[in-house]
Amino acid sequence: MKPFNFNVITAVSLMALLLSACSEDKKPPQNLASSADVATSNAVNVAKISTALPHYLQRDIRDEVFYFVMPDRFFNGDTSNDNGSTTIAASQGGFDPTSNGHYHGGDIVGLKEKLPYLQAMGITSIWLTPIMRNQAVQGDSSGYHGYWVLDFTEIDPHLGSDQDLKDLIAAAHELNMKVFFDIIANHSADVIKFKECHGEDGKQWLGATPGLCDYKSLEQVANGDKYNAFIPAGSESIKVPQWLNDPKYYHNQGDSTWQGESAVYGDFAGLDDIDTNNPEVVSGLIDIFKGVVSEFKPDGFRIDTVKHVNMEFWSEFSPTIVEHAQGLGIEQFFMFGEVYDSTPELLSTYTTTGNMQSILDFAVQSGLYKSLIERQGTDALAEVFAGDHYYQDEDSDASMLVTFTGNHDMGRFAYMLDASDFVISEAEKLARIKLSNALMYFSRGIPVVYYGDEQGFVGDGNDKDSRQDMMPSHVASYNDDDLLGTDASTADDNFDQGHVLYQDLVSLGQLYLDHKALRHGVQAPVYAQSTPGLYAFTRSDEQAQYLIVANTATTEQSQTFTMQLHGYAPVVKAKDKTENNGVVTINLAPLSYAIYKAVK
Ligand SMILES: [Ca+2]
Ligand SMILES: [Ca+2]
Ligand SMILES: [Ca+2]
Ligand SMILES: [Ca+2]
CATH class of the missing domain: 3.20.20.80 (Glycosidases)
Known part of the structure; x- marks a missing residue:
């Protein structure tokens, strides 16, 4: 330190x-990328x-x-909020700063x-x-990342x-x-369970594949082969707003295999996949x-x-x-x-x-x-x-x-x-x-x-x-x-x-x-090659054109570019640069870049 x-x-x-x-x-x-010293300098600059x-x-x-x-x-x-909610059990706990899968208190x-x-x-x-407020604990980890939302209207009490x-x-x-x-x-926290996978109480594992509730296709569902989706006792009103507690607003087709239609209709590892095809859900x-x-x-x-x-x-x-x-x-x-x-x-x-x-x-x-x-x-x-x-x-x-x-x-x-x-x-x-x-x-x-x-x-x-x-x-x-x-x-x-x-x-x-x-200019290609080496492009607006050249090779690289303008002046200097009426030759140190600007 x-x-x-x-x-x-x-x-x-x-x-x-x-x-x-x-x-x-x-x-x-200075060319920033070429000065790859490991030792940090003591100079501290700020860019507000x-x-x-x-x-x-x-x-x-x-x-x-x-x-x-x-x-x-x-x-x-x-630190008073580290353990989450003091009133809502589902959003309480999960704090363990020694585990990479739990809340750390930030x-x-x-x-x-x-x-x-x-x-x-x-x-x-x-x-x-x-x-937004998460289900604090699911399985053996917690909602520290925020992607297990229970309440879409208020902030998670851990935060x-x-x-x-x-x-x-x-x-x-x-x-x-x-x-x-x-x-x-796409989804809310994992609350909905399927009797065929999770048993009558939602706490068992009956699926054929460990950890995966097999996906049922749209065709299977249309033919009546579907899961019995339910909300386990005690969790009937756990989500906010209230309409999210009705299983009819979810796809309920089992876990996504990331292939084909399951990527859209399947659950993301058990997370309840919302039926975004339903017009009521869209407006909700x-x-x-x-x-x-x-x-x-x-x-x-x-x-x-x-x-x-x-x-x-x-x-x-x-x-x-x-x-x-x-x-x-x-x-x-x-x-x-x-x-x-x-x-x-x-x-x-x-x-x-x-x-x-x-x-x-x-x-x-x-x-x-x-x-x-x-x-x-x-x-x-x-x-x-x-x-x-x-x-x-x-x-x-x-x-x-x-x-x-x-x-x-x-x-x-x-x-x-x-x-x-x-x-x-x-x-x-x-x-x-x-x-x-x-x-x-x-x-x-x-x-x-x-x-x-x-x-x-x-x-x-x-x-x-x-x-x-x-x-x-x-x-x-x-x-x-x-x-x-x-x-x-x-x-x-x-x-x-x-x-x-x-x-x-x-x-x-x-x-x-x-x-x-460099923020707004139109980008146009200048040069690329099929091996590590130089890559060049321009960013242009009404006033100026910037030539940006990068060297991805571990050796010095040189290349000549025929440009439309002339008088390219350094913004970030290359190792060497020469120019003859818009014919620009750039020589770059390994793993470095340069920027040159020509005024229109
Ligand atoms: Ca490590
Ligand atoms: Ca805290
Ligand atoms: Ca989906
Ligand atoms: Ca689920």
């Missing part, structure tokens, strides 16, 4: 802020891009930098306390994992009170930051989420498990919720869905046919994975962006997609590097992470930083293994990880603003703020 003097940070931060406020044409920063951008109510979504956080694993600001008050930490990193928007949530949003808005909720329309769910918007006034929603709900539901739900929010004065209300698939052809159907404004760009994640972890050619990335035209329709396009390098389900980019076939030094891992972040920020789409990535978190895998604590952890399998860029472990407090990756994100955020075309 590096010692940290708060007064020094504050003084340096203030100075950096003053400098950034009064110098429009700063010197081009949230306060320099337009007011949050007017701000275009393409100006955002997201931070995706699981509040339970972030910071415990109030909450909304704690998150609010850390807003300045996020703001200083250049974050403008926070996306929270689901915060705090409705007022705490309103206070967080008010505090974020005060800093000109936005707050996004993660919502689920629309009312629920209109209510959430009216009550808390978030700036948008990330929508879970979109692929597991019928498309007709989304095409009605999405515009209705956005219109409702706009009617409340949240003009820029924005929703992006989780469609776990990496092909633009399929992903784009949700923003076109499904009327959704945006989706999480699993295709870009896959391109970054192929080029920087599997070491395929840079054409793996070019191929992803070549599918951008699929997203084009009258009200949305690929520039509104939400990009990321890893997440709470698939694991962190750092873990993927660890798990790859290559033996990689810490310096090279850091260089690959920095390059993936730069490509995420500077290519089209809205970047998301997964909490803890900025502190060098790695993890042993996906899901629970990737949901480490930022506050001192008591989970042994987290604490034995070798974090990148620091001597700290997850047993320490990890809000280190001097961490090399935190500082790198500060730099990216500052560049993002200083050059509007």
Whole structure:
């Protein structure tokens, strides 16, 4: 753990802020990705891009930098709520900070306390994992992640009170930051049981396959072969609002095998799959989420498990919720869905046919994975962006997609590097992470930083293994990880603003703020190759064109590009650059990138 003097940070931060406020044409920063020193420098800079951008109510979504956080694993600001509800048994308990599958005590008050930490990193928007009241315990783990909702109208008591949530949003808005909720329309907590699988009391296991209640197809159900669905005694009114307690509003076809129609109609490992084909359910769910918007006034929603709900539901739900929010004065209300698939052809159907404004760009994640972890050619990335035209329709396009390098389900980019076939030094891992972040920020789409990535978190895998604590952890399998860029472990407090990756994100955020075309510019391909090496593209607006070149190889690489403009000046310097009337030759150090700008 590096010692940290708060007064020094504050003084340096203030100075950096003053400098950034009064110098429009700063010197081009050093090439960030090429300086992959493991040792962190003592310099602590801050990038408060949230306060320099337009007011949050007017701000275009393409100006955002997201931070995706699981509040339970972030910071415990109030230990009195650690055990959840004091009045509702179903939402009580499940607290065990030594287990990676249980509540750890982090909450909304704690998150609010850390807003300045996020703001200083250049974050403008926070996306929270689901915060509605959960079933605290299911089987041998708990609802710390928030995806087991019982009550769609109030916050989970482990995370705090409705007022705490309103206070967080008010505090974020005060800093000109936005707050996004993660919502689920596909399923609720697991309450409904099937007599054929779970017995008369719902507590047995009679299924043929352990842990899997066999899926019954639509055809089987039409022929009368269906489950006897029921709610076990004592749980008849456990869900809110009340209509969710009637089994007739669920599909009740058993567990999804993730194949064919079961992906839409099946239960997600027992989680009650809501019958989103029923018009009464559609209006019921629309009312629920209109209510959430009216009550808390978030700036948008990330929508879970979109692929597991019928498309007709989304095409009605999405515009209705956005219109409702706009009617409340949240003009820029924005929703992006989780469609776990990496092909633009399929992903784009949700923003076109499904009327959704945006989706999480699993295709870009896959391109970054192929080029920087599997070491395929840079054409793996070019191929992803070549599918951008699929997203084009009258009200949305690929520039509104939400990009990321890893997440709470698939694991962190750092873990993927660890798990790859290559033996990689810490310096090279850091260089690959920095390059993936730069490509995420500077290519089209809205970047998301997964909490803890900025502190060098790695993890042993996906899901629970990737949901480490930022506050001192008591989970042994987290604490034995070798974090990148620091001597700290997850047993320490990890809000280190001097961490090399935190500082790198500060730099990216500052560049993002200083050059509007890097956020809004139209992207066009320039160069890619079938082996690791250079990847080049431009971002252009009315004023300027930016040439962004990345080197994914571990050797120096050089290439000449014939550009339409001339006079490309450095924004982030390459190792060497020469130019003759728009014929630009760039020489890049291993695993680095450069940005050059030509004025129109
Ligand atoms: Ca707490
Ligand atoms: Ca479903
Ligand atoms: Ca169930
Ligand atoms: Ca471990």
